[in-house]
Amino acid sequence: MSQPPDVAGTLFTSTYRNVRLAGKQPPATNLQGTGSCFDTTNLSPVRAGAHKPIDVPRDQLPQWSKSTMSYRYAPDKPDPQQYMKKGDGTLIKTKVLNESPERKPVPPKAGAYKRRDNPPNTAFRRFYERGDLPIAVDHRGCKNMIAWKVDIEKLDYHHYLPIFFDGIRETQEPYRFLAVKGVEDMLKSGGSKILPVIPQLIIPIKTALNTRDHSVMCITLQLLQKLVLSADLVGEALVPYYRQILPIFNLYKNKNKNLGDGIDYGQRNYDCLGELIADTLALFEQKGGDDAFINIKYMVPTYESCVNYG
Numbered sequence: 001m002s003q004p005p006d007v008a009g010t011l012f013t014s015t016y017r018n019v020r021l022a023g024k025q026p027p028a029t030n031l032q033g034t035g036s037c038f039d040t041t042n043l044s045p046v047r048a049g050a051h052k053p054i055d056v057p058r059d060q061l062p063q064w065s066k067s068t069m070s071y072r073y074a075p076d077k078p079d080p081q082q083y084m085k086k087g088d089g090t091l092i093k094t095k096v097l098n099e100s101p102e103r104k105p106v107p108p109k110a111g112a113y114k115r116r117d118n119p120p121n122t123a124f125r126r127f128y129e130r131g132d133l134p135i136a137v138d139h140r141g142c143k144n145m146i147a148w149k150v151d152i153e154k155l156d157y158h159h160y161l162p163i164f165f166d167g168i169r170e171t172q173e174p175y176r177f178l179a180v181k182g183v184e185d186m187l188k189s190g191g192s193k194i195l196p197v198i199p200q201l202i203i204p205i206k207t208a209l210n211t212r213d214h215s216v217m218c219i220t221l222q223l224l225q226k227l228v229l230s231a232d233l234v235g236e237a238l239v240p241y242y243r244q245i246l247p248i249f250n251l252y253k254n255k256n257k258n259l260g261d262g263i264d265y266g267q268r269n270y271d272c273l274g275e276l277i278a279d280t281l282a283l284f285e286q287k288g289g290d291d292a293f294i295n296i297k298y299m300v301p302t303y304e305s306c307v308n309y310g
Contacts, residue, residue: 008181044119049210124167157193169208187230209248221276235287246299282306
């Protein structure tokens with residue numbers, strides 16, 4: 001498998017392509033800010049990716065009927081104006097006044113693919129607004145970069161790498177670009193410092209996937225591929241955490257574009273969830289050692305091995 005593309009370098013073009021050309025909803029912006037560099041975000045108590053119970057009023061839920069041994073909706077209250085009048089006999093014979101058929105209860109939508117809450121309360125945003133991160137945006141001609149105020153090799157990866165990974169679910173600029181590009185730069189220069197930090201990265205990765213936001217999930221999957229390829233034994237270190245990461249993979253693994261005999265001219269954008277998940281699972285199996293396949297198969301039952309053991 002080839003090296004994953006530059007994720008941060010495509011953020012601006014992807015936003016322009018999705019909002020200006022495709023007409024999709026733009027990401028939310030902080031309208032409460034004054035534009036000053038001293039603005040701070042009001043942190044939301046909402047947990048990102050949290051599951052919400054189905055909001056249905058109790059009187060609209062079907063009730064268990066002992067007589068029919070089934071669930072039935074409660075009958076409507078009788079209308080005092082609804083009574084037999086002179087001349088209704090003919091209408092009843094012609095079936096004009098027939099009562100409407102009884103509604104049968106159907107299960108409500110679970111909303112498994114519905115986008116969940118993603119409030120701007122990441123640790124990356126809090127540390128960046130406080131001025132604790134040694135980074136700044138370096139505006140260049142073709143694409144932006146990060147101007148690191150210290151050498152990346154001298155950073156404490158146990159402290160900074162989980163903070164940057166927590167910011168990959170950001171949808172606003174410049175937080176999204178700084179977090180994604182910071183992760184890429186640290187993975188590129190980390191080497192042996194990355195392996196001991198793997199347990200601290202699981203919760204930010206799981207939270208980003210649980211938002212069920214298409215753009216956030218695509219960024220997270222591409223960064224997962226770069227994480228596995230960044231250093232030796234990282235793929236094997238992720239195997240014990242498959243139960244936290246792979247349930248979302250199993251949910252979206254068939255989320256392809258399904259164009260039939262058409263041609264997808266946007267393959268270079270690498271934004272198809274089904275393709276990204278298939279490539280990430282294949283990379284997990286190749287780099288995860290002997291126990292990778294059986295653990296992937298446990299969480300994604302329809303996964304087929306891509307490794308030739310013959």
